[in-house]
Every structure is written in structure tokens, then in C-alpha cells.
Amino acid sequence: MAFCVFTTRSAFLRRMATASLAGKVRKQPSSDMAVFRTVFQNAKHVVALTGAGISAESGIPTFRGSGGLWRKYNAQDIATPGAFLANPSLVWEFYSYRRDLVLSKKPNPAHHALAKAEAQLEAEGRRLVVITQNIDELHRDAGTKNLLELHGTLFRTRCTNCGIISENRASPISPALAGKGAPDPEVPDARIPEQELPRCSKCAGLLRPHVVWFGESLDPDILNSAQKELDKCDLCLVIGTSSVVYPAAMFAPGVADRGVPVAEFNIESTPGTENFGFHFEGFCGSTLPKALGV
Numbered sequence: 001m002a003f004c005v006f007t008t009r010s011a012f013l014r015r016m017a018t019a020s021l022a023g024k025v026r027k028q029p030s031s032d033m034a035v036f037r038t039v040f041q042n043a044k045h046v047v048a049l050t051g052a053g054i055s056a057e058s059g060i061p062t063f064r065g066s067g068g069l070w071r072k073y074n075a076q077d078i079a080t081p082g083a084f085l086a087n088p089s090l091v092w093e094f095y096s097y098r099r100d101l102v103l104s105k106k107p108n109p110a111h112h113a114l115a116k117a118e119a120q121l122e123a124e125g126r127r128l129v130v131i132t133q134n135i136d137e138l139h140r141d142a143g144t145k146n147l148l149e150l151h152g153t154l155f156r157t158r159c160t161n162c163g164i165i166s167e168n169r170a171s172p173i174s175p176a177l178a179g180k181g182a183p184d185p186e187v188p189d190a191r192i193p194e195q196e197l198p199r200c201s202k203c204a205g206l207l208r209p210h211v212v213w214f215g216e217s218l219d220p221d222i223l224n225s226a227q228k229e230l231d232k233c234d235l236c237l238v239i240g241t242s243s244v245v246y247p248a249a250m251f252a253p254g255v256a257d258r259g260v261p262v263a264e265f266n267i268e269s270t271p272g273t274e275n276f277g278f279h280f281e282g283f284c285g286s287t288l289p290k291a292l293g294v
């Protein structure tokens, strides 16, 4: 087996960057920022896949872990069609609380870094697109233009009767939800009658949040667009996601499988980490601006 000695740091960096560009994914992900920077500077088409962790430093709780509890419920137990069918009042309280919380929050340096990088790359004839699982619209607020929102948004409703989708940023979204939705575990369920929950202005049907719950299909157009970006990208960033929810969880491993470098930014390892060439542990509000040089 050939034994190779790199005489200078820059020779080593060049070799590593070439290896990464050639798609060699090592078992132990690298945390070498200088090597990543070289890969980033050479990339023509970057996909950033984001999850709840990118908004954590804006003060929005993540979905899993201790922050994911609302009252005594796991957030993932309420984000289901079954929960809405059984208790639409409870589910609307949960979403009403999150709408109000998000309306009071701003994008953080990680959101801004992606938006700035997109603009910089575009000026150089390169491309960066954000595929987000988040429903908080903070990427839009930061100025990201190339954006695919896989799981919908908190600020659209869909009528369960006629299917119409509408923008809605009202607070409260219906008078009966005013002051409701407090996350304290002692707060009792408001048990709002269905007629007083948000209703359709066209047909008076019950509205629901236009988000994707467990067991529901993602919008096929958005999914197709995401797949096209993933197929074409030559660098993928995976930021603040636990990589456990499908189909998003298979996006980055799929990119890595075709030999494209993938860099994960998270405060901890995830089930995806071992598939990726780079792992930058820490708050993405600090690591990402450094990595993108913005």
C-alpha cells in the first residue's frame, strides 16, 4: 500500500478537497473547516437541507427532545391527521401557540448566512437552494429565494371541505383561540366547539393548518423539485435536522451515495452522520456563517 507524506498543509488540503470532490466518503466525517471551504468554493450547485435546529437559536423549540413537549404531549403526537380528527380544538391550540411564537421571532445568523451565500453564488453563476422541513418561514424572512418548503407553512390554511388554500397571518386566527394554546402542562384543554375554530370564508368548512402531518403525502410538485435539485447538486449541507423523518431523512444519504460531498451542521451526531464526509458540531448560528464565509 502506498504511503503518502504531504509536505505542506496546502498540499494536504488540496488532496483532501480533491478526494471529497471525487466523492470519497470516509467512515469518520471530517471536521476540517479549511478543507470544507475548498469544497464549497469549488461547488457549482449547493443544496442546503434544513430542520428545526436551524431555528433553535431564533428561540423556536425543536420538534424532538425536551423542547418538543407542548403541555404533556410530544409534538409528534399532535402533528397527525388522527389527532386533528379526534380533537381539532387541541390541535388548533397547539398551532395557534406556535403561530404566535413564530410571529415574534426573527431569522438568526444561520438563516442569514444561507440567504447571503445564495446571493453571492448567484452573482457568480452558481446556485444554492434551501430545502427546508421547517414551517416557520424564517428562511423567507432572511431573504432566501430558492426555497422549497417540504412540510408546508404555519401561515397557510387548507379547508377540510373545499380544499382551498389561503395565506393567513391573523393573530388570533379565530376569536375563540385568543389567549389559548399556552404550553404549560397544567393548562387544561380549551375544548373550543368546532364552529368557533377557524372556518373557511368560502364554504364555512373547518380549516386546518396547511402543513404535512405524519402519514400524509408531501406535495408531489415540491417533492419532484426537491429531487431534481438533489440529483444535480455537487455539495449538500444538512443543517439542524435529526434526520429521522422520511422522506427528507433519505435525501442527504442519497446524495452521498452518488459520491457527492455532504456536510452536516448539528449540535450532536445523528443517524445520518456516518454517511457524510463532514460533520461540524456546534450551534449552526456560529458554524455555518464561518463555513460559508459570509
Ligand code: BJW
Residues within 6 Å of the ligand: 050, 051, 052, 053, 054, 056, 057, 062, 063, 064, 065, 068, 076, 079, 133, 134, 135, 151, 211, 212, 213, 214, 215, 216, 217, 218, 239, 240, 241, 242, 243, 244, 245, 246, 247, 265, 266, 267, 268, 270, 282, 283, 284, 285
Ligand atoms: C441544532 C441546533 C443548533 C438543535 N444548531 N443543530 C420510511 C421509513 C419509515 C417511516 C416512514 C418512511 N416513509 C414515511 C414514513 C412515515 C413518516 C416517518 O418518517 N416516520 C419516522 C418518524 C419514522 N413520514 C411521513 O409520514 C411523511 N409522509 C410520507 O412519507 O408519506 C408517504 C408515506 C406515509 C406513510 C408510510 C409510508 C409512506 C410525512 C412526514 C411529515 C412530517 N411532519 C412534521 C410536522 C410538520 C408540521 C409541524 O411542524 O407541526 O414535520 S413531523 C416533524 O419532524 C416536522 C419536522 O419538519 C420533522 C423533522 O424534524 P427535524 O426538523 O429534524 O427536527 P428535530 O427536532 O427532530 O431535530 C432537530 C435537530 O436540530 C436535532 O438533531 C438537534 O440536535 C439539532 N439542533 N439546535 C444545529 N442550534
Ligand code: ZN
Residues within 6 Å of the ligand: 159, 160, 161, 162, 163, 164, 200, 201, 202, 203, 204, 205
Ligand atoms: Zn372551504
